[in-house]
Amino acid sequence: MILTEAEVREIFDTGFAAATADEVELTMAWYHEVNREVVCGSTKVIRFSNSYIRDDTVVMPCHPLQIHVAFGNREGAAITNQLDPAGITDAVARAEAIARAAAPNESHRPLHGPQEYPEIPGFDEATAALTDEERHEAVAGVIERLQADNLNGSGYFHVDDTLEAHANSAGAWFYRRATKTGYAVTVRSDATTGRESSRIGSGWAAAGDLRRFADLDIPGLTDVAIRKALGSVDPQPFEMGPHTVVLEPSAAASFIGLLMRLWSGSARTVGAWGTPSEAGARVASEHLNLRTQPGHPQIMGSPYGPGGMPLGERVWVEDGVLRNVPGGENGPAVHLVGDGASKSLEDVIAGVDRGILMTQNWNTMLRTIDPPHVNGMTRNGLFRIEDGQLAGPLQNAWYSLRLDEFANNIEDASRPYNAASFGSSGLNGNLMPALRVANFNFYRPSEAV
Amino acid sequence: MDITRRQFVRLCGGTAAVVLPFGLTRCAASRPAHELIEDVEWKKGLADASLRVANSRGATFADVRVVRNLIQTIAADDQAIKGVPGEWHYGSSPEHVLEKVDIGFNVRVLKDGAWGFAASPVLSEDEAVAVAGLACDLAEKAATTIPEPIRLVPEPVHVDTWVTPHEEDPFTVPLDEKVALLLRINEEVRRNPQTDRAFSWLDFWDENKFYMNSEGAEIQQRLVRSDGSFFARAHVDGVTAQRRFFINPLNIGYEYIRGLNLPSHAERIAAEAVEKAKAPLIDFSGQLDVVMDPQNICLFEHETIGHPTELNRTVLVETNFAGSTFLAPEDMGSYEFGSPVMNFVGDRSRPMLRSTCGYDDEGVKTQEWDVVREGKLVGFQTTREFATYVGEEASRGCCMTESWDRVPQGRMPNLSLEPGGQDAPSPEELIADTRRGLLFRGFSSRIVQDYQRRYHTYTGNAVWEIENGRTTRMLRGAHYYGQNPGELWHRLETVTNPASWEPAALDSDDIGQPTQRNHNTHGAPWARFRNLNVGGPGS
Numbered sequence: 011m012i013l014t015e016a017e018v019r020e021i022f023d024t025g026f027a028a029a030t031a032d033e034v035e036l037t038m039a040w041y042h043e044v045n046r047e048v049v050c051g052s053t054k055v056i057r058f059s060n061s062y063i064r065d066d067t068v069v070m071p072c073h074p075l076q077i078h079v080a081f082g083n084r085e086g087a088a089i090t091n092q093l094d095p096a097g098i099t100d101a102v103a104r105a106e107a108i109a110r111a112a113a114p115n116e117s118h119r120p121l122h123g124p125q126e127y128p129e130i131p132g133f134d135e136a137t138a139a140l141t142d143e144e145r146h147e148a149v150a151g152v153i154e155r156l157q158a159d160n161l162n163g164s165g166y167f168h169v170d171d172t173l174e175a176h177a178n179s180a181g182a183w184f185y186r187r188a189t190k191t192g193y194a195v196t197v198r199s200d201a202t203t204g205r206e207s208s209r210i211g212s213g214w215a216a217a218g219d220l221r222r223f224a225d226l227d228i229p230g231l232t233d234v235a236i237r238k239a240l241g242s243v244d245p246q247p248f249e250m251g252p253h254t255v256v257l258e259p260s261a262a263a264s265f266i267g268l269l270m271r272l273w274s275g276s277a278r279t280v281g282a283w284g285t286p287s288e289a290g291a292r293v294a295s296e297h298l299n300l301r302t303q304p305g306h307p308q309i310m311g312s313p314y315g316p317g318g319m320p321l322g323e324r325v326w327v328e329d330g331v332l333r334n335v336p337g338g339e340n341g342p343a344v345h346l347v348g349d350g351a352s353k354s355l356e357d358v359i360a361g362v363d364r365g366i367l368m369t370q371n372w373n374t375m376l377r378t379i380d381p382p383h384v385n386g387m388t389r390n391g392l393f394r395i396e397d398g399q400l401a402g403p404l405q406n407a408w409y410s411l412r413l414d415e416f417a418n419n420i421e422d423a424s425r426p427y428n429a430a431s432f433g434s435s436g437l438n439g440n441l442m443p444a445l446r447v448a449n450f451n452f453y454r455p456s457e458a459v
Numbered sequence: 460m461d462i463t464r465r466q467f468v469r470l471c472g473g474t475a476a477v478v479l480p481f482g483l484t485r486c487a488a489s490r491p492a493h494e495l496i497e498d499v500e501w502k503k504g505l506a507d508a509s510l511r512v513a514n515s516r517g518a519t520f521a522d523v524r525v526v527r528n529l530i531q532t533i534a535a536d537d538q539a540i541k542g543v544p545g546e547w548h549y550g551s552s553p554e555h556v557l558e559k560v561d562i563g564f565n566v567r568v569l570k571d572g573a574w575g576f577a578a579s580p581v582l583s584e585d586e587a588v589a590v591a592g593l594a595c596d597l598a599e600k601a602a603t604t605i606p607e608p609i610r611l612v613p614e615p616v617h618v619d620t621w622v623t624p625h626e627e628d629p630f631t632v633p634l635d636e637k638v639a640l641l642l643r644i645n646e647e648v649r650r651n652p653q654t655d656r657a658f659s660w661l662d663f664w665d666e667n668k669f670y671m672n673s674e675g676a677e678i679q680q681r682l683v684r685s686d687g688s689f690f691a692r693a694h695v696d697g698v699t700a701q702r703r704f705f706i707n708p709l710n711i712g713y714e715y716i717r718g719l720n721l722p723s724h725a726e727r728i729a730a731e732a733v734e735k736a737k738a739p740l741i742d743f744s745g746q747l748d749v750v751m752d753p754q755n756i757c758l759f760e761h762e763t764i765g766h767p768t769e770l771n772r773t774v775l776v777e778t779n780f781a782g783s784t785f786l787a788p789e790d791m792g793s794y795e796f797g798s799p800v801m802n803f804v805g806d807r808s809r810p811m812l813r814s815t816c817g818y819d820d821e822g823v824k825t826q827e828w829d830v831v832r833e834g835k836l837v838g839f840q841t842t843r844e845f846a847t848y849v850g851e852e853a854s855r856g857c858c859m860t861e862s863w864d865r866v867p868q869g870r871m872p873n874l875s876l877e878p879g880g881q882d883a884p885s886p887e888e889l890i891a892d893t894r895r896g897l898l899f900r901g902f903s904s905r906i907v908q909d910y911q912r913r914y915h916t917y918t919g920n921a922v923w924e925i926e927n928g929r930t931t932r933m934l935r936g937a938h939y940y941g942q943n944p945g946e947l948w949h950r951l952e953t954v955t956n957p958a959s960w961e962p963a964a965l966d967s968d969d970i971g972q973p974t975q976r977n978h979n980t981h982g983a984p985w986a987r988f989r990n991l992n993v994g995g996p997g998s
Contacts, residue, residue, distance in 0.1 A: 046861070046969070046976055053864075057972055059776045063573065063601035068593055069864045070579035070586075072563065085540075089559040091580045096491035097560075104558045111634035112540040113642060142593075146600040153604045164779035166972040194972075196779040203775060204787030207911075214779075372782075372910055377996045378936075387909055408907070408914075458785075458909035 031079035051172035083118035132188030192218035213238025214390035218430030219439035254365035294417035299350030535641035563863030572608025621817025625712030647725030659689035748896030757963035782910025797948025875982035
């Protein structure tokens with residue numbers, strides 16, 4: 011069972027009672043280690059490949075307790091998932107031993123007191139109560155279809171029932187339950203492996219970070235992936251160089267994520283760190299709008315921000331102008347909504363006389379900070395656009411361009427869609443627009459499928 | 460083994476299991492989990508409770524892992540002690556020394572030809588029974604989608620204990636001492652006035668794994684890992700450059716860290732950071748001879764050999780996330796991967812290497828095998844399931860799980876490029892024998908590669924020009940690139956002698972949904988590739 015508010019208070023009380031430090035913070039929430047996300051709660055995953063279920067897994071509720079302590083400005087931390095009194099006391103002692111040994115942290119910040127958090131209901135009882143049979147049925151139908159059509163499908167479907175809680179010795183308190191679900195599927199037109207697979211088709215579709223299973227359209231997403239897979243069989247080479255490209259929301263999301271890091275100054279490559287842009291600067295064409303909105307009805311994200319501070323709405327980019335610099339006092343660029351337009355993805359495609367539709371991408375990464383040079387490659391469906399219509403599959407390709415020029419070359423945007431993209435947890439879903447971008451430079455074809 | 464509830468209670472320390480607050484069933488409060496995890500007999504009782512359920516439900520195979528991971532990470536950013544990059548809720552780094560304890564168990568069953576898996580952090584008999592029953596339920600459902608039952612190759616039954624050989628337990632070394640070491644390194648780096656940042660870190664793991672399966676295997680293992688490193692950053696005339704000191708992470712105790720004398724390397728690394736910041740950008744694009752040191756080859760072999768020969772990728776299991784490979788199972792024994800001096804060995808048994816242990820996470824005794832011999836693909840990385848895909852009669856022991864809450868998967872073992880014979884050149888002789896080329900030292904994560912590992916671009920942490928057998932000046936922005944096959948390993952011409960072989964390793968390797976980390980070594984000698992494609996960042 012997920013811990014109730016009263017149970018969490020009791021655990022935290024044990025932690026506070028065991029501590030001798032000047033400051034104590036106790037947190038139960040998901041956290042992200044290098045290449046690994048840890049869920050606070052339960053997680054249930056069905057993972058299928060070659061069109062059958064490989065792993066149907068259930069991890070019973072686990073509530074890792076994060077302990078931060080400080081003696082003056084000497085800080086220490088420990089994590090334990092053992093919540094009996096002995097486990098909590100041991101972890102607090104570890105954190106305090108570390109703090110005593112640590113060098114002073116000159117940038118130590120004192121604890122904040124009680125805060126007011128916006129009410130954002132993120133818990134859906136029906137999703138939390140989803141049975142294993144219902145989870146199985148949700149996937150079994152699409153597997154049946156994939157098998158019947160001799161398609162090679164791989165997918166990931168997860169349902170998490172989670173908890174966030176925080177308290178500190180200055181009186182702060184936060185508790186919130188949330189459910190989270192998502193699905194991603196890759197369909198290949200057949201099961202050819204290795205070098206012979208370069209002529210087959212592959213398609214991908216996903217939705218992530220949803221609160222309600224009822225909002226997750228597994229058959230519909232699978233349909234999209236199948237259409238892309240069958241539509242991209244026998245991809246054709248195309249001329250390398252600049253093209254007008256429409257990026258579907260998931261593909262656009264990887265560029266927007268890099269842009270936010272660039273503007274915040276947190277972008278980095280090995281040995282090079284960026285500097286923040288200035289608020290008020292024009293950083294993109296007028297078609298780009300971005301804001302953080304945890305309470306958006308399609309997000310319903312947590313109002314709990316870094317250090318336990320409330321996370322509210324904030325406009326980052328308005329009509330291409332940077333209104334607030336992400337990070338620091340302004341908070342992180344999470345729960346992103348890229349709105350400002352009403353047209354659909356299909357409308358954006360219809361507006362292109364000659365161009366390319368990129369459905370997904372891979373390895374999109376900053377290579378240099380100054381200038382902000384990006385490259386990466388297309389994946390799971392690249393299509394020619396002629397006279398506003400899709401006009402056949404193209405071979406995957408590497409691209410190379412300047413990120414600042416990309417932002418200024420945005421010529422059109424759609425309304426926002428759930429833009430699940432790969433993260434270490436599998437799926438992260440912000441609401442992103444499709445983007446039409448001019449002079450998008452491809453430099454090398456690829457046979458990878 | 461078949462224990463009664465009364466025996467189980469005795470194993471719990473003589474008192475009945477009790478229900479503590481928060482619904483967490485525990486053995487007696489006098490036996491907290493961190494004590495139980497050290498009690499092998501108690502863990503046998505727990506595992507047996509699960510295996511009996513699996514057996515009674517008709518599972519053809521079942522196994523249980525009881526796992527405790529203890530992790531300590533300490534980092535110093537100049538003279539401030541911090542955490543390592545990571546996120547504790549919305550982006551902020553921990554900025555603390557971190558110690559983590561993570562305890563739990565999992566049950567995997569093969570029933571009706573399909574896998575089921577369930578896991579819990581609660582160590583109790585009731586939970587062991589419930590989790591095993593759940594795993595059986597899940598397998599039954601998965602089986603309705605299976606075209607053919609999953610089959611496992613046989614493995615002898617092992618009953619054993621295995622511990623990473625080490626002299627000094629890293630977790631018993633006082634924190635004060637570790638903190639002082641890091642601050643000293645950073646102080647030495649910053650003696651160079653043209654450096655503007657020093658960053659150093661230490662990372663220790665202690666993995667306690669108990670494994671038991673329905674065939675009778677009972678294996679208790681303890682893996683001890685020690686890692687650390689540092690870098691210097693220089694800022695000269697508007698150019699920032701970073702140079703890292705690469706230690707080779709090993710499974711070993713703290714004696715390794717003591718023996719490295721890390722501060723003694725700080726002066727050279729700081730000077731090379733400054734030299735790198737002053738270095739011109741490469742202005743050449745074409746083909747050159749390339750010499751790589753073991754720490755540069757490390758990432759190159761991980762991506763170009765390691766991932767393509769993961770058999771689970773080859774058979775499309777990872778398609779939805781990490782991708783597949785350009786190899787097919789039928790390539791084994793016939794595919795010409797590279798030149799005749801290219802020999803790759805997979806292993807999980809060579810002393811001190813990162814993936815080395817006694818047994819993998821499905822009870823297979825670890826071993827060593829050829830992956831590439833004289834340029835030809837001769838082996839894949841397999842588990843008891845995936846060995847059947849290439850008609851092999853035994854697993855190579857590549858089944859791994861990072862922690863109690865992650866499902867076992869096929870993972871990359873140690874995979875190393877073999878050195879030449881005793882008459883092969885030393886690294887110095889190799890450079891002396893190179894008329895014109897580039898020397899790449901250390902890996903850089905800024906690589907380009909597709910999801911089938913066909914095309915690759917790499918750089919190094921530091922790159923020098925070689926002219927007439929001598930390294931002359933550093934260059935910035937140099938990359939090498941090429942298509943796999945043909946343009947990379949076929950151009951391998953010389954590998955250096957056995958004395959030059961080093962157990963280089965990456966910081967991390969992740970796979971799966973949800974992702975799991977992995978530790979492995981990619982040892983290598985120095986090597987020279989003839990006429991490799993080289994160029995700037997846009998390569």
